[in-house]
Amino acid sequence: MSESDAVDFSLVGKVALVTGAGRGIGQGIALSLAQAGADLVLADYDIGIAEEAAANVRAVGRRALALQVDVSEPASVSAMIEQVRERFGRLDVAVNNAGVVSLGKVDELPVSEWDRIMNINARGVFLCCQAELRLMREHNFGRIINLASIAGKVGFPALSHYSASKFAVIGFSNAFAKEVAREGITVNALCPGVVGTGMWRGEQGLSARWAEPGETEEQSWARHQAALLPQGEAQTVEDMGQLAVYLACAPHVTGQAIAVDGGFSL
Known part of the structure; x- marks a missing residue:
């Protein structure tokens, strides 16, 4: 491999957006991207915890913008991207992490709960990708990372609705990756384990x-x-952050659903 082919794991000069960034995996990924040099937009339904996560990013010397967003609502997602444009002028990395989970067997699950899970976990990824693509195309560059799950590879009892939403994220990411493969944009799914x-x-x-x-x-x-x-x-949130940094830098990895699960899934 020539020196020019080596992957540079620095994100200095890049702008990254993470949804569901206020806690857990989203917060961990945002901090990992910041430590790699990226400036961060931290979006969450709860602006209070988004602000707290933004403070952690600023503590490592990167710029940070906290935003409130409902990923299931087109107007809210569009407003988020416009604020990214106004503040930073570009978007290089998008991690669509916002998601919810609940338990319920198929014969007991209310339709409203099926719809809630799908609206946030699957529709939310679709809406975010649509909006992010518009801004990324202006610079012919982008790295999109959609959070799926091992439950998007293997079904679990009482999680049929959650598994369905995460299987959807994986299929969507693979198809979307092929649509934009020649535009300098990669799309992958990250599948956390336990x-x-x-x-x-x-x-x-x-x-x-x-x-x-x-x-x-x-x-x-x-x-x-x-x-x-x-x-x-x-696994840890730092494990997820390491893979997110890699995917944010790798130019030829696209359309994949990569599990970080300690060997659980294929």
């Missing part, structure tokens, strides 16, 4: 809801790591 953020931990997390009788949340969390993950330990 990460100790709000989806899994705490009173409302999956480890608490899936606890066996008499089992504490902590014991359930340990059991699920041991049972689901060949490596036997959970």
Whole structure:
């Protein structure tokens, strides 16, 4: 490999947008991108936690803009991109991370809950990609990273609606990547495994809801790591950030759904 072919993992001079950036994986990815040199737009439904995440980015010496967005609403997404244009004039990296989860078996799941999950997790990715593409095309460059899940590769009971939304993200990302492959724009899906953020931990997390009788949340969390993950330990937000930085820099990786899951999925 020649020196000119080597991937440069610096994002200095780049502008990155992360949705759902106020907590968990989104916050971790935003900080990783900032540490690699990018300036950040941190968008979240809750502007308060977006502002807190922006402060962490500024602490590592990068510019940061916090925005409120509802990714399921076209007008809100368009307004977000216009604010990115006004503040930075360009968009190089977009991480469409905003998402929600709930539990419900197919025969008990309200249609309204199916629609809520799909509107945020799948429709939200579509709307963001549409808007981001318009700005990226102005500079013939872009790196789009859509957050899917191992539940987008393997179904889980009581998560049919969530799995459906994440399978949709993977299929959409692969098709979209082929549409823009000759425009200097890559599109990939990042599939987190078992990460100790709000989806899994705490009173409302999956480890608490899936606890066996008499089992504490902590014991359930340990059991699920041991049972689901060949490596036997959970992944971290920093793991997700490392892959996001790579995908933000790699010019010839596109249309992929890459899992960071300790060996759980194919």
